[in-house]
Amino acid sequence: MKFISWNVNGLRAVVKKDFAATFNKLDADFFSIQETKMQEGQLELDLPGYHQYFNYAERKGYSGTALFAKQEPMSVMYGIQSDEFDHEGRAITLEYPDFYLVTSYVPNSGAGLKRLDFRMGWDAAFQDYLSRLDKEKPVILCGDLNVAHKTIDLKNPQSNHHNAGFTDEERDSFTRFLDMGFMDSFRHFYPDMEDIYSWWSYRFHARDRNAGWRIDYFVTSNRLAPKIADSKILTDIYGSDHCPVALILK
Template sequence: MKFISWNVNGLRAVVKKDFAEIFQKLDADFFCIQETKMQEGQLKLDLPGYRQYFNYAERKGYSGTAIFAKDEPLTVSYGIQAPEFDHEGRAITLEYPNFYLVTSYVPNSGAKLKRLDFRMGWDKAFHAYLNQLDSHKPVILCGDLNVAHHEIDLKNPQSNHHNAGFTDEERQSFTKLLDQGFMDTFRHFYPDKEDIYSWWSYRFHSRDRNAGWRIDYFVTSKRLADHISDSKILTDIFGSDHCPVELLTNTL
């Protein structure tokens, strides 16, 4: 099975580029999207063979997630069962017989860390939600998790130490999630791989210089390790300031 996750930084914008061609070429069983930046009715996608699920933010042109799935799920849920965080369209969960698929666009702590407290509150609620799911069946989490876990996961760790996405608080929170029975699938396969990123600022020709961050992930329950064959970062795909990430599994 193939899972794709991509922060498109505006689904309507990327659809005007090469999204249809990329989508068809990747031929994923599950294609997860973050930062759709749209409201219901603003875009109609023709994706034969896929069921479409959207979670919209109350604020227009902001946040938002989507999943396009070949197989019909047992259940679909939106948000993380936390009303104080569920107005921004940041998560969708599809339940299947042997796993849950969760896509999420985790809040950015913002300039001068003005939303760090909100982000830490989100992390606490989100991790509780994931653990609750994991108590029933394994979880596959994907999305823009807005954290570079270790220094190897961004080009300039020293100058970004206290910036959003690389604060001690965010990194420690991600470590805590992994310690609760989850794994970063890319690092599972490539523990020492350097200079592989999934997001580059539009400023300063960052992508041309590969001055990026690895903030897009597939995180799974550790007990799925034997079912996963690879975890990739598709750096050759353009159209957003992020590139897609991919998870390949045996039949689940």
């Protein structure tokens, strides 16, 4: 069973590139999208064999998530059941008999960390939501989580310390989340792999220089570990400032 997650930085924009070919080539059972940047009715996707689910931000051209699934879920939940945080279209949950699949586009703390307090509030509410789900059945969380957890997860940790995505607050929050019974699936398989990233700035030829950050994840409940065959970062796929990440279940 294959899961793909990709921050496309604008679904309408990436559709004009090679999205259809990439989507068909990857042939995922579940394909998760973040940062759709669109409203309902702005795009019709022809994806035969897939059920399509979208969560739109109230603000136009901003945020947004989508999930495409070959298997129809038992239930669908939009957001994280929080009035404070559910106006930006940042999460979708599909329920299946043996797991919950959650896609999320976690808020960026922004230039000058102007949204750090909002981000920390989101983290607390989101982690509480995921913990409640995990009490019912295992969770597979994927998406742009907007944090490089360890110094190994970005090219220039020293110069980026205290920048959005690599503050002590965000990293400590992610550690606390994992300590609640979750694992970073990529580091489960590749604990010491260096120079592997999922996001590169469009500035300064960052991708050409591989000056990137690993901020896109598959995080799963610990008890799913025996069922996971691999976790990958698909750095050869272009079309966005992020590349897709993949999870393979046995």
